[in-house]
Amino acid sequence: MKHITTCLLALFVLTSGQSQMDKSLLVDIESVEQQVIDWRRYFHENPELSNREFNTAKKIEEHLRSLGMEVKTGIAKTGVVGILKGDQPGKVVGLRADIDGLPVTERNELPYRSKVKTTFLDTETGVMHACGHDTHIAILMGVAEVLSKNKDKIKGTIKFIFQPAEEGPPPGEEGGAKLMIKEGVLKNPDVDVIFGLHINSATPVGTIKYKSGGTMAAVERFVVNVKGKQTHGSAPWTGVDPILISAKIIDGFQTIISRESPLVDEAAVITVGKITSGVRFNIIPESAELIGTVRTLDPKMRELIMRRMNEMARDIARAYGGEASIEWQNNTVVTFNDPALTAQMLPTLQHVAGEENVKIMKATTGGEDFSYFQEIIPGFYFFLGGMTLGNTTPYPHHTPDFQIDESGLLLGVKAMTQLPLDYLNAN
Numbered sequence: 001m002k003h004i005t006t007c008l009l010a011l012f013v014l015t016s017g018q019s020q021m022d023k024s025l026l027v028d029i030e031s032v033e034q035q036v037i038d039w040r041r042y043f044h045e046n047p048e049l050s051n052r053e054f055n056t057a058k059k060i061e062e063h064l065r066s067l068g069m070e071v072k073t074g075i076a077k078t079g080v081v082g083i084l085k086g087d088q089p090g091k092v093v094g095l096r097a098d099i100d101g102l103p104v105t106e107r108n109e110l111p112y113r114s115k116v117k118t119t120f121l122d123t124e125t126g127v128m129h130a131c132g133h134d135t136h137i138a139i140l141m142g143v144a145e146v147l148s149k150n151k152d153k154i155k156g157t158i159k160f161i162f163q164p165a166e167e168g169p170p171p172g173e174e175g176g177a178k179l180m181i182k183e184g185v186l187k188n189p190d191v192d193v194i195f196g197l198h199i200n201s202a203t204p205v206g207t208i209k210y211k212s213g214g215t216m217a218a219v220e221r222f223v224v225n226v227k228g229k230q231t232h233g234s235a236p237w238t239g240v241d242p243i244l245i246s247a248k249i250i251d252g253f254q255t256i257i258s259r260e261s262p263l264v265d266e267a268a269v270i271t272v273g274k275i276t277s278g279v280r281f282n283i284i285p286e287s288a289e290l291i292g293t294v295r296t297l298d299p300k301m302r303e304l305i306m307r308r309m310n311e312m313a314r315d316i317a318r319a320y321g322g323e324a325s326i327e328w329q330n331n332t333v334v335t336f337n338d339p340a341l342t343a344q345m346l347p348t349l350q351h352v353a354g355e356e357n358v359k360i361m362k363a364t365t366g367g368e369d370f371s372y373f374q375e376i377i378p379g380f381y382f383f384l385g386g387m388t389l390g391n392t393t394p395y396p397h398h399t400p401d402f403q404i405d406e407s408g409l410l411l412g413v414k415a416m417t418q419l420p421l422d423y424l425n426a427n
Contacts, residue, residue, distance in 0.1 A: 047101030086154025
C-alpha cells in the first residue's frame, strides 16, 4: 500500500509540474527546428550502412563536443555517447537514437536524396535512410543542444546514446544495441531508465502513438539450407531439384501461420526474403539457400513456429529425396514498454502533443533492438508522426520511395526534451 501511495504521489507531482512548459525551454526548442531539419537532410544525403557509420559518428561527435559534453566514441564500433550532467544531483536517463541506413536505392526527386552507392553482400546497391534513422539522429542532436543550454533544469544526468547497426550488423559481425550493452553503454554512470522514438510515415504529423507492454515483435533470422542432386535440366528424373523443394518449403511455412498459429492471441509472420540457387538455365543445381525472418509477439507461439519450421523443412525435403536444415539467429526480443514507466510518462507526451494527439496503438510485427536495453532497465519507446495530414498513401518504411514530413521533427524534439526532465524531477 505504501508503494502504491508513493507511486501515485510521484505521478501527481509529475503531472502537476507539467501544467505549463517552461517558456525559455520552449524558445530554445523552437529555435533549433531549422538546424534539426538541416542535420536531417545532411544525414539523409550521406547515409552509411550498419557498422560502417564512420562519417555519421564523426558529425555527431563534433556536435556533442561543441556543447561541452563528455563524449565517448567507438562503442560497438561506431557508436557515440554524450554525457550531460545537470546542475543538481539525481538519477540517470538514457536517450537513444539509431544511426544506420539501409541497402536501398532511393527513388524520388528530393534535392537532398541519397546518391551513395556501395556493394552489399556481393550486390551493387544504393544506400538510403529508408527507415527514418536520419530523423532520429537529428532530433537527438537537437535535444542535446537544447538541454545543454538548460543544465539548471536537469536534476541528474542525461546520457545521449547514438547507436549503430539497428538494422543488424553484417554477417559474421557483432553490432547494435546488444554489443553496446556488452561494451558497457549502460554503465559509468549507470542508466536508470531509457527513452526512444521512431518516426512513422503512416502516422499523421503531430500525433504520437504508444503501447504499454509488448509493442514490437521478437525477430529471428533464418537460413534454410536445401541439398538436392545436380543434373541436366533436360532430365530432372536423374537428380533431386532443390529449387522445387524450396518452393514446397516456402508454401509449407505459410500454413504454419494460417493453420497452426493461434492468431487470435497475437500476430505472427514468416517471410522468405531471399532465395539463392543455380548458375545456369539448363542445370538443376545441387543446393539452394532460403533466407528470411520470423516475427512473433508471444514466447509460446515463437517456440511453436520455430519447431514446426524445423520439422517441416526437414520432412518436405525428405519427401522429395533431398535434405534441409535451418540455421537460426536471434535479431531482437520483444520491445516491451515497462507499464509503470509508460503510465508515469504518458502525461508528458499528452502535454507536449495535446491529449487528443496521443493515441494507443496495437502491437506491430516490426522489430527493434531497443528491446535489448529494455531487458536490462525499464524503457519506453513510442512512435512519432511523419505523414502529412490528409495523405492517404504513405510510402512504407524500407522502400525506395519512403519519405517523411519534416514538420513532424519539432514534436520529437519537444517530447525527447521533456521526458527526461519530467522523469528526473519526479524521481
